[in-house]
Amino acid sequence: MKSSRSLTSVEFCAGAGGQALGLEQAGFSHRLLVDNDQDCCNTLAENRPRWNVVCADMATFEPNDLGLVDLFAAGLPCPPFSIAGKQLGAKDDRNLFPAALQLIEAYQPRFVLIENVRGFLSKSFTPYRNELKSAFNALGYDVDWRLFNSRDFGVCQSRSRVAIVAARKDDWPYFSFPTPVAQPVQTVGDLLVDLMAENHWEGAPNWQARARGIAPTIVGGSKKHGGPDLGPTRARQAWRSLGVNGSSIAEMAPPKGHSDLPRLTNRMVARVQGFPDDWIFTGKKTAAYRQVGNAFPPPVARVLGTAISQAISDADAATSSLAAAE
Numbered sequence: 001m002k003s004s005r006s007l008t009s010v011e012f013c014a015g016a017g018g019q020a021l022g023l024e025q026a027g028f029s030h031r032l033l034v035d036n037d038q039d040c041c042n043t044l045a046e047n048r049p050r051w052n053v054v055c056a057d058m059a060t061f062e063p064n065d066l067g068l069v070d071l072f073a074a075g076l077p078c079p080p081f082s083i084a085g086k087q088l089g090a091k092d093d094r095n096l097f098p099a100a101l102q103l104i105e106a107y108q109p110r111f112v113l114i115e116n117v118r119g120f121l122s123k124s125f126t127p128y129r130n131e132l133k134s135a136f137n138a139l140g141y142d143v144d145w146r147l148f149n150s151r152d153f154g155v156c157q158s159r160s161r162v163a164i165v166a167a168r169k170d171d172w173p174y175f176s177f178p179t180p181v182a183q184p185v186q187t188v189g190d191l192l193v194d195l196m197a198e199n200h201w202e203g204a205p206n207w208q209a210r211a212r213g214i215a216p217t218i219v220g221g222s223k224k225h226g227g228p229d230l231g232p233t234r235a236r237q238a239w240r241s242l243g244v245n246g247s248s249i250a251e252m253a254p255p256k257g258h259s260d261l262p263r264l265t266n267r268m269v270a271r272v273q274g275f276p277d278d279w280i281f282t283g284k285k286t287a288a289y290r291q292v293g294n295a296f297p298p299p300v301a302r303v304l305g306t307a308i309s310q311a312i313s314d315a316d317a318a319t320s321s322l323a324a325a326e
Contacts, residue, residue, distance in 0.1 A: 110168050144166075246263075
């Protein structure tokens with residue numbers, strides 16, 4: 001069973017709250033969320049006014065005393081390890097693993113959850129992964145990583161991401177990475193048809209019948225590169241096969257009489273990412289789209305958070321049993 005007490009967490013590079021929302025659903029109470037993007041901070045505060053949101057740079061953040069922290073979570077910048085970039089890894093000035101390790105040493109959490117792109121597992125980064133493992137070991141943690149695809153956990157999207165999990169050595173034996181959920185994933189058409197039809201577009205049922213697959217990876221881009229579109233050429237071609245014009249994001253659903261391929265709205269993209277419809281993204285259209293596209297799908301974060309919660313519960317139960325026996 002899960003832990004009976006309220007589990008606590010801190011999160012850096014929190015973005016628009018995909019990981020934070022999933023961890024909340026898994027039973028974690030956030031004591032601090034930090035991001036350096038004002039639109040993201042506004043989104044977090046808009047949706048959860050009670051959360052302690054700080055807009056700051058992780059690399060220069062001065063940790064404060066928050067008491068017991070069960071989980072340190074982060075969605076560290078992807079460009080240093082992305083196959084679409086220069087793959088500079090540790091040499092990239094956007095690499096925040098050193099900052100994360102300093103904060104982990106300061107907060108001493110029982111568990112760590114860091115999300116990154118699949119490029120982190122590239123052969124060229126083997127030496128860096130070994131260095132990272134040694135650094136975690138020096139702080140008293142065991143660490144491992146797994147590649148997850150969101151479609152294996154009920155998300156209507158093929159989205160591969162690496163989950164890096166570390167735990168104190170006494171807690172580590174109780175943790176197991178979650179396994180894929182054996183259930184069919186809803187198609188893009190079935191997932192979005194009600195939103196496509198909200199302005200009474202007559203073509204929505206036919207579009208639903210055409211959009212019988214799951215979505216390709218949503219690409220958010222950065223402030224320097226990428227705009228409000230559904231990604232590079234290959235991604236747009238995949239969207240076209242689903243009956244979607246991926247060249248840009250629409251302000252609203254197609255109206256009556258619409259005859260071209262429909263475009264997705266930010267609300268539709270957010271649903272593809274696994275966000276609930278009541279999650280509000282602040283800022284202009286492009287800023288909101290970047291927040292959605294760069295998010296960690298909440299359902300995947302929830303599954304990982306639940307596995308961590310279970311490990312903490314099992315570890316605490318084992319400690320209590322040992323104490324009682326003595």
